Amino acid sequence: MTTKKPGTARGDIFVAPFSAEQMVGQTGALINGNAGDPVWFRPLPSTNLQNADFKVQTYYDQGRRRGQPVLTWWQGTLALPPAYMNLPAGAPEPGGCYYLYDTHYRLLKTVFAHHGYYPDEHEFTLTRRGTALFLASRPVPMDLTPYGGPKNGAILNTEVQEVDLATGKLLYSWNALDHIDPADSEEPASNASSSDGVWDAFHVNSIDEGPDDQLLLSFRNMWAVYDIAKRSGKVRWQLGGKKSDFTFGPNADFYWQHDARFRPGNRISMFDDGCCELPDGAPEQQSHGLILDLDFHNRRATAAKTYYHKPPLYSPTQGNTQALPNGNEFIGWGQSPYYSEYASAGNTQGNGSRNLLYDVRLPGSDISYRAFRNEWTGMPYYPPKAAARATGRGNVVYASWNGSTQTRAWQVLAGPDAGSLSVVVEHARRSGFETAVRTGNSGPYFQVRALDAAGKVLRASHVVRLSR
Structure with missing residues (x-):
């Protein structure tokens, strides 16, 4: 640009x-x-x-x-x-x-x-x-x-x-x-x-x-x-x-x-x-x-x-x-x-x-x-994507949703198993096509939720497991 x-x-x-x-x-x-x-x-x-x-x-x-x-x-x-x-x-x-x-x-x-x-x-x-x-x-x-x-x-x-x-x-x-x-x-x-x-x-x-x-x-x-x-x-x-x-x-x-x-x-x-x-x-x-x-x-x-x-x-x-x-x-x-x-x-x-x-x-x-x-408003029929990776300073959760024009922030959930997740990051501002969110939570299971401008949950990703 x-x-x-x-x-x-x-x-x-x-x-x-x-x-x-x-x-x-x-x-x-x-x-x-x-x-x-x-x-x-x-x-x-x-x-x-x-x-x-x-x-x-x-x-x-x-x-x-x-x-x-x-x-x-x-x-x-x-x-x-x-x-x-x-x-x-x-x-x-x-x-x-x-x-x-x-x-x-x-x-x-x-x-x-x-x-x-x-x-x-x-x-x-x-x-x-x-x-x-x-x-x-x-x-x-x-x-x-x-x-x-x-x-x-x-x-x-x-x-x-x-x-x-x-x-x-x-x-x-x-x-x-x-x-x-x-x-x-x-x-x-x-x-x-x-x-x-x-x-x-x-x-x-x-x-x-x-x-x-x-x-x-x-x-x-x-x-x-x-x-x-x-x-x-x-x-x-x-x-x-x-x-x-x-x-x-x-x-x-x-x-x-x-x-x-x-x-x-x-x-x-x-x-x-x-x-x-x-x-x-x-x-x-x-x-x-x-x-x-x-x-x-x-x-x-x-x-x-x-x-x-x-x-x-x-x-x-x-x-x-x-x-x-x-x-x-x-x-x-x-x-x-x-x-x-x-x-x-x-x-x-x-x-x-x-x-x-x-x-x-x-x-x-x-x-x-x-x-x-x-001007275009996109609401994908498919869910957001998530990935989680261990680093030397904790874990990083990556969130993206190809085509969503309404996503303004991300919520991160974590837990010891896929059925026991709770919110660990309430509101992480969207920072581009893919947003990286750091968390001290050990997981190892994570999920992200897309939030609109009012903080409403648009949709959640599939649950992913931490990779090292």
Whole structure:
């Protein structure tokens, strides 16, 4: 944690660490507190498995007017060279899915894609209709010679799919290849030679629903954002790319962008990666959060607010810009191992520390596709954990409860046998993910109880025996 100032929004941090290089620790879904301590971690058994788009959403079950908070994420394997070179780097391998977990960390739903497409890590969004909108992709065989690629090649196509969460039934789909010309891609088709002939012409990486039955789609490799009429499937307007319907004011253009979102008042936000592998003549720019004003009368986009980092960051891939309830902006820096929070006004290039309230660097080369700040109350269905160890200065009892957000203190019980325990430490303040409590009691049997802010017992651990 390199910066921590007053004024940050409420909530914890949601990341899904992985690495294309040497992983520090384990991949999985991770909630961190503001001080950097883990709140909940669901590790994966292999670093070849990854999670992505890990966040809090609201699940509107059928028949319920009020939704329930849930955790959602994608799980699967990404094509990351040198292990996987059958698809463009970062594309999902077959076999992935999406998960919904409740506040007790129990699995509610598993969601799969249709039409032979693979669930894509880039987007999984719940709607008030009790449905899920997500991206799914698969290679479609195609002669790529008209685009400068191999004859027996394929294009990595993307579908927007919407499924009913109660039944799993596909309700809607929109196919990129049916509506977008791959010739407009900024990704050379010749690069397919490094991914078994598959060309990543589109690389769709976000969906957002608008107020007028519209979808906002970010096509990274087109350098463009498209507004789609959901019912007809037609492109209403295009921002950026080779056929932009808008011109751009100073600092408003973008490259390789991610996470395009509608904002109030004819604004949209995104994460502008802005760097790396640019064609001749395109100036490289620092990665940053970007909010644009769209003037539909004059068809002009202007930069309303920007969010830069100090030191400057250049993220070739990934990233997001999240609007927080208090007006702040939370930035996940994608392939750069940081996440940050800024006061609403933001800053400009060269002033990356201005309005910076919170900044964290992940270890080593670990990164997270997106990072979010969300409010979450977790009440695990499983009990707390306890361990007891003899030391030269008495015994130490260790207490933890993975995922509990209500535990504020611990009570320690001890006794000569598992059936004869009494309280020996009334109130030990929780000091992090694992709290160590010293006691002069010889046990050798111990138990811990989790206490909430009012001192009420939430739940007790199993009884454990002293180890030496």
